[in-house]
Amino acid sequence: MDIRLTDCSVRFGDRVALHPLALTLNERRIGIIGLNGCGKTTFARLINGLVKPTTGRVEVNGLDTVKDDRAVLAEAGFIFQNPQHQLIMPIVSDDIAFGLKNRGLPAKEISLRTEAVLQRFGVSHLARRRVHELSGGETQLVAMASVVVTGPKILILDEPTNQLDLRNRRMVAETIEALDEDTIVITHDLGLVEGVERLLLFHEGRLIADGSPGETIRHYHEVAGC
């Protein structure tokens, strides 16, 4: 990935969510950690243009998140903290096909791509199930499949193992590890980011550590005081 933030800050009213930041991200696997409310989700949303910078500029693979907002959304797919909210259609395969229909693809191609992505995520058996009847882990995998099927180069996953039991957590963690796409994972689940190439730590709206997982996690324990 090639993400560049130039003097970028975010304010909501008079609340500063992110202090000015200059940063370039080129690694394939990036993690983001920090205490509740430190600005992780704001930072992640900035990258795919869901949040616009109050000052400065964000470029994602050469695209400006303000000027090229639609192209940025296609380039960087976002899997939300509560993925059930991003599933729109009642049936799993229809939900996966939805993004492709919106792009005007022919029916045959939609069906082939839907089948392929269901298989890739190991959820072919869920194709005709109702999305609101899926377990937490199944929902997470289907949400990932729905985003991946449209072909983004970067995937941003916001707390993907939140509320999953041990078995589902492991399944989702292994699926994320096996992804071909570049990934940015925001999490409180430190095991999920032990293997990333670069781990960022935010604190009170500032990037305070940026390095290997070992160093950044040590710093996080100091900040958290435990």
Ligand SMILES: Nc1ncnc2c1ncn2[C@@H]1O[C@H](COP(=O)(O)OP(=O)(O)OP(=O)(O)O)[C@@H](O)[C@H]1O
């Ligand atoms: N749309 C918004 N309007 C106003 N304030 C916001 C908005 N989004 C985030 N904030 C504030 O910005 C700060 C950073 O929030 P953010 O969601 O980025 O934190 P986070 O690190 O992802 O937290 P958590 O770990 O609890 O999910 C918080 O003080 C939050 O209340």
